[in-house]
Amino acid sequence: MKTALCALLLAAGLPLSARADRLPLPADAPPAYAAECGSCHLAFPPALLAAADWRRVMAGLDRHYGDNAALDADTARVIGDFLARHGGNADRYANAGTPPRLTATAWFQRKHRKVPSPLWQDARVRSAANCSACHPQAEQGRYGERDIALPELRHRREH
Amino acid sequence: MKHPLALLALLAATAAGAETPRGLLDTYAAEAASRTPGFQASARRGADFFGRRFGVSEKMPACVSCHTEDPAQAGRHAITGKDIKPLAPRANPARFTDAAKAEKWFGRNCGEVVGRPCSAAEKADLLRFLAEGA
Numbered sequence: 001m002k003t004a005l006c007a008l009l010l011a012a013g014l015p016l017s018a019r020a021d022r023l024p025l026p027a028d029a030p031p032a033y034a035a036e037c038g039s040c041h042l043a044f045p046p047a048l049l050a051a052a053d054w055r056r057v058m059a060g061l062d063r064h065y066g067d068n069a070a071l072d073a074d075t076a077r078v079i080g081d082f083l084a085r086h087g088g089n090a091d092r093y094a095n096a097g098t099p100p101r102l103t104a105t106a107w108f109q110r111k112h113r114k115v116p117s118p119l120w121q122d123a124r125v126r127s128a129a130n131c132s133a134c135h136p137q138a139e140q141g142r143y144g145e146r147d148i149a150l151p152e153l154r155h156r157r158e159h
Numbered sequence: 160m161k162h163p164l165a166l167l168a169l170l171a172a173t174a175a176g177a178e179t180p181r182g183l184l185d186t187y188a189a190e191a192a193s194r195t196p197g198f199q200a201s202a203r204r205g206a207d208f209f210g211r212r213f214g215v216s217e218k219m220p221a222c223v224s225c226h227t228e229d230p231a232q233a234g235r236h237a238i239t240g241k242d243i244k245p246l247a248p249r250a251n252p253a254r255f256t257d258a259a260k261a262e263k264w265f266g267r268n269c270g271e272v273v274g275r276p277c278s279a280a281e282k283a284d285l286l287r288f289l290a291e292g293a
Binding site: 040041042065066067068069070125126127129130132133 | 216218219236238239240241267270271
């Protein structure tokens with residue numbers, strides 16, 4: 001089913017990145033994005049948060065979820081423009097909250113509804129924003145179920 | 160004032176990535192000596208600083224909260240859980256080869272953990288500890 005859909009998308013000329021399990025960084029990502037926004041956590045896929053929410057994130061980098069991610073103005077502008085260009089659909093990624101979290105959006109919650117809630121606090125995971133704990137290929141933009149790292153999550157898929 | 164002349168000169172004179180841990184240590188030590196004549200960087204003071212619990216931030220009370228007790232080992236971010244490559248240049252040669260990068264992270268991490276900028280003396284001590292061990 002998934003493969004069929006994929007073939008359809010490919011036939012329609014849509015890029016592979018239109019699949020939900022492939023979210024590589026867009027080709028026009030400035031090097032500063034991975035360098036600056038990928039040092040304390042994954043450089044998140046820009047499509048998973050709406051542009052307006054990215055603007056809110058970029059407006060308060062000096063007080064950033066209990067940390068300080070302040071940048072010089074030029075770098076912040078380059079990154080902010082990039083994120084605004086690639087931000088996702090505001091309805092699809094609604095309810096990001098304040099401060100905005102891609103892990104709080106309706107879309108993220110739906111995609112992760114099968115994850116048992118204690119797992120988010122598991123020592124191996126620590127935070128929902130720690131994508132790589134469960135998606136070890138996240139830096140390459142791969143979120144497919146076959147790549148899931150935690151064994152208990154892999155087996156859940158088999159019925 | 161927070162960016163002393165010596166460091167500014169270093170930042171201006173060298174392209175990003177061209178510095179060495181030794182060069183940075185010397186720059187910080189020279190600056191500390193200009194304030195405290197006779198200053199010598201001390202790995203033991205650096206180790207003490209690195210392990211101290213400042214208690215300013217609940218989630219990140221100390222450098223070791225993220226960089227772990229042994230800076231030659233990989234660390235883990237206290238909030239996000241992301242792996243952090245070893246901070247000690249003897250384990251990770253990419254460390255302290257870019258003065259602007261080192262200053263950016265000293266600025267952030269000292270601000271959050273210590274609650275104020277780190278002094279040149281503290282940075283020199285820390286670099287000696289990271290380079291040589293305690």
